[in-house]
Amino acid sequence: xxxxxxxxxxxxxxxxxxxxxxxxxxxxxxxxxxxxxxxxxxxxxxxxxxxxxxxxxxxxxxxxxxxxxxxxxxxxxxxxxxxxxxxxxxxxxxxxxxxxxxxxxxxxxxxxxxxxxxxxxxxxxxxxxxxxxxxxxxxxxxxxxxxxxxxxxxxxxxxxxxxxxxxxxxxxxxxxxxxxxxxxxxxxxxxxxxxxxxxxxxxxxxxxxxxxxxxxxxxxxxxxxxxxxxxxxxxxxxxxxxxxxxxxxxxxxxxxxxxxxxxxxxxxxxxxxxxxxxxxxxxxxxxxxxxxxxxxxxxxxxxxxxxxxxxxxxxxx
Amino acid sequence: xxxxxxxxxxxxxxxxxxxxxxxxxxxxxxxxxxxxxxxxxxxxxxxxxxxxxxxxxxxxxxxxxxxxxxxxxxxxxxxxxxxxxxxxxxxxxxxxxxxxxxxxxxxxxxxxxxxxxxxxxxxxxxxxxxxxxxxxxxxxxxxxxxxxxxxxxxxxxxxxxxxxxxxxxxxxxxxxxxxxxxxxxxxxxxxxxxxxxxxxxxxxxxxxxxxxxxxxxxxxxxxxxxxxxxxxxxxxxxxxxxxxxxxxxxxxxxx
Numbered sequence: 001x002x003x004x005x006x007x008x009x010x011x012x013x014x015x016x017x018x019x020x021x022x023x024x025x026x027x028x029x030x031x032x033x034x035x036x037x038x039x040x041x042x043x044x045x046x047x048x049x050x051x052x053x054x055x056x057x058x059x060x061x062x063x064x065x066x067x068x069x070x071x072x073x074x075x076x077x078x079x080x081x082x083x084x085x086x087x088x089x090x091x092x093x094x095x096x097x098x099x100x101x102x103x104x105x106x107x108x109x110x111x112x113x114x115x116x117x118x119x120x121x122x123x124x125x126x127x128x129x130x131x132x133x134x135x136x137x138x139x140x141x142x143x144x145x146x147x148x149x150x151x152x153x154x155x156x157x158x159x160x161x162x163x164x165x166x167x168x169x170x171x172x173x174x175x176x177x178x179x180x181x182x183x184x185x186x187x188x189x190x191x192x193x194x195x196x197x198x199x200x201x202x203x204x205x206x207x208x209x210x211x212x213x214x215x216x217x218x219x220x221x222x223x224x225x226x227x228x229x230x231x232x233x234x235x236x237x238x239x240x241x242x243x244x245x246x247x248x249x250x251x252x253x254x255x256x257x258x259x260x261x262x263x264x265x266x267x268x269x270x271x272x273x274x275x276x277x278x279x280x281x282x283x284x285x286x287x288x289x290x291x292x293x294x295x296x297x298x299x300x301x302x303x304x305x306x307x308x309x310x311x312x313x314x315x316x317x
Numbered sequence: 318x319x320x321x322x323x324x325x326x327x328x329x330x331x332x333x334x335x336x337x338x339x340x341x342x343x344x345x346x347x348x349x350x351x352x353x354x355x356x357x358x359x360x361x362x363x364x365x366x367x368x369x370x371x372x373x374x375x376x377x378x379x380x381x382x383x384x385x386x387x388x389x390x391x392x393x394x395x396x397x398x399x400x401x402x403x404x405x406x407x408x409x410x411x412x413x414x415x416x417x418x419x420x421x422x423x424x425x426x427x428x429x430x431x432x433x434x435x436x437x438x439x440x441x442x443x444x445x446x447x448x449x450x451x452x453x454x455x456x457x458x459x460x461x462x463x464x465x466x467x468x469x470x471x472x473x474x475x476x477x478x479x480x481x482x483x484x485x486x487x488x489x490x491x492x493x494x495x496x497x498x499x500x501x502x503x504x505x506x507x508x509x510x511x512x513x514x515x516x517x518x519x520x521x522x523x524x525x526x527x528x529x530x531x532x533x534x535x536x537x538x539x540x541x542x543x544x545x546x547x548x549x550x551x552x553x554x555x556x557x558x559x560x561x562x563x564x565x566x567x568x569x570x571x572x
Contacts (some may be wrong), residue, residue, distance in 0.1 A: 050569065073421060073422040084415075084416050085412075085414065089331065098421075101320055
């Protein structure tokens with residue numbers, strides 16, 4: 001549905017997007033993840049035909065964005081980073097205008113505007129001026145605009161920015177509901193969002209793609225070593241040496257200290273469960289074992305390790 | 318065409334949803350009314366003086382009143398129209414709505430034409446409101462309507478030219494105040510350029526009066542529709558729109 005090939009965008013000497021290639025299949029939700037300034041917005045702007053790429057090409061909904069831009073745009077819904085609203089128009093006027101310029105036939109206009117307002121849950125604000133809406137409503141009116149003409153492809157630049165937690169959940173559900181009929185690319189720097197909504201993730205940093213995979217596969221990729229978190233009450237004694245002496249333990253670090261309670265991160269050899277030995281060691285010394293759990297590598301760790309120069313430092317840090 | 322009209326309609330709606338339309342139309346009508354009153358009083362006085370002197374020939378209301386009055390209004394347009402056009406692109410760029418237009422299935426020409434038609438419609442409304450004053454003259458007097466019509470055609474062309482200029486300048490910046498001031502300055506230069514007079518030499522004068530937006534209006538105000546002037550205004554407008562299309566296009570490349 002979307003195919004990006006060797007896309008490069010330079011602003012003068014600055015390369016914002018550098019040789020990016022990926023595919024999105026029909027009905028899929030692709031998460032576009034990266035720190036601020038990584039090139040997410042630029043990539044999306046190229047895909048929506050806002051600006052042409054310096055090099056490379058992209059096909060959206062079967063149409064090359066450079067050769068048949070109007071056809072591609074007709075099939076694309078786009079929510080930019082700041083919702084593009086006219087403050088002096090009411091929500092209904094605004095959406096009607098959007099319906100006209102995206103080529104929704106006159107007969108269907110009213111129904112489409114109504115349907116998209118309901119889907120984006122802004123129907124109660126239909127006659128309010130866009131400029132008077134709260135940030136959350138503005139964002140949702142922007143979303144209503146994007147889905148208005150029932151496009152094949154939806155490109156959403158940080159669709160949950162500025163929403164409160166409840167609205168974030170509702171918006172995620174809405175986006176999930178749109179997949180299947182629509183192909184969605186959404187950008188975010190909020191990590192849980194990706195694992196909750198997206199089937200695949202593109203991690204981009206400094207304009208380059210550093211990883212493309214499913215959220216689970218990315219997490220699994222990081223779980224080479226199995227780390228444990230152990231919290232003990234050792235009565236002021238340091239347990240580092242004790243844990244280090246255990247068979248199969250590679251590394252031990254003090255993680256946190258809360259009075260007499262000390263937390264350690266114990267890293268075991270791959271494929272070896274050291275929990276039994278840890279528990280035994282603690283109990284035989286007469287310490288209190290308050291917590292013992294495997295530390296799951298989160299997408300957050302994956303993200304940080306892929307987007308930070310000194311990956312190992314950050315993982316431990 | 319439908320897309321162009323959609324944008325023109327939105328522009329017009331935006332003008333009326335904000336105070337701009339009311340302020341601009343109101344100010345224009347106020348100034349027009351003021352000039353109307355001034356010229357009417359002067360005209361009435363002169364008519365009476367002529368009658369007292371025993372001249373039976375009635376004073377020509379077209380020559381003595383309507384022509385100089387509408388001539389003044391052409392200059393008022395120069396002051397007011399930059400306020401109409403300054404926000405057109407600058408505001409869209411600042412608020413991010415330009416992204417909406419550029420990612421919608423629209424050509425650059427449709428966007429540019431739509432905005433031009435939107436501003437031009439508001440200007441037409443301004444002219445229509447002001448023409449109520451002139452209609453009063455028809456009620457009590459007997460002016461030559463053809464000359465009034467060509468004068469209005471001239472005013473329409475001047476306004477359309479200033480709008481094309483203003484829209485182009487607005488498309489160059491994100492700051493509407495800057496757009497307004499530059500438009501005003503350039504329009505002013507295009508007006509006063511014909512004041513260089515004889516010092517410029519014969520060729521210089523010819524070039525300068527060829528450029529002056531107001532100079533081309535003169536024949537219209539006399540009741541003459543000369544192709545030369547119509548071509549001047551139309552090419553001025555077309556050139557302005559062409560530059561705007563290029564500027565919008567370059568916005569994509571510059572990002």
